[in-house]
Amino acid sequence: MSGRTPSQWEELTAADPAHSTWYVERFRTLAAEGADIVGEARMIDAMLARGSRVLDAGCGPGRVGGYLHRAGHTVVGVDVDPVLIAAAEQDHPGPTWLVGDLAELDLPSRGVAAGFDVIVCAGNVVTFLAPSTRAAVLAGFARHLAESGRLVVGFGADRGYEFSEFLADAQRAGLVADAQFSTWDLRPFTGESDFLVAVFSRAE
Structure with missing residues (x-):
């Protein structure tokens, strides 16, 4: 990882190499038990016309992107963890799954056109980023x-x-907050909320 700042997820998995496999199996078990693990994806699907382009940023083992692909969208998933990407490829074939650092995101240089209709970043991914x-x-x-x-x-x-x-x-990155919710099923966000779902568009 020389020359770049590792994410907190990378530091976590370096300290515990079994963590990624545990994470994959956790969601496989939840799915097998019939748990609802695609609530985020249903919200995203409701925002889109069929056949839209979606970037699943910090896609993990692919539960969100896999659902959106099956719903008829063109999906690219990016995650820094190759174990999670391997699981996504195995469990959710169809999307383009890429190992990559979100801090160095440049999909056109990897042969993937930019211009996504939605970028979804679920699963607390932003809290695993290195603050810098x-x-x-x-x-x-x-x-x-x-x-x-x-x-x-x-x-x-x-x-x-x-x-x-x-x-x-x-806001400093050129994004405008259009809506804020406290859950993925669109409950209102208040000063007491312990979860944030924020929807942004590009600033003019």
Whole structure:
């Protein structure tokens, strides 16, 4: 990892090499038990015309992107963890799954056209970013959106990234907050909310 700042997820998996496999099996077990693990994806699908282009940023083992692909969208998933990408390829064939650092996101250089109708960043991904890379990640999201595209980010409180700080970082990255919810099923966001789902568009 020389020359770049590792994410907190990379530091976690370096300290515990079994963590990624545990994470994959956790969601496979939940799915096998019939748990609802695609609530985020249903919200995203409702925002899109059929056949839209979606970037699943920090896609993990592919539960969100896999659902959206099956719903008829063109999906690209990016995650820094090769174990999670391997699981996504195995469990959810169809999307383009890529190992990559969101802080260095440049999909056209990897043969993938930018201009996404939605970028979704679920699963507390932004709280696993190295703090020094947060601005670069958000700016990369803005660059990869289509002109009328939207970014949707969801994460919990008390994870080292204050909601107010995140919203300010997003504004500086050229993003406009269009809506804020406290859950992926669109309950209102208040000052007491312990989770944020924020929907952004590109600034004019």
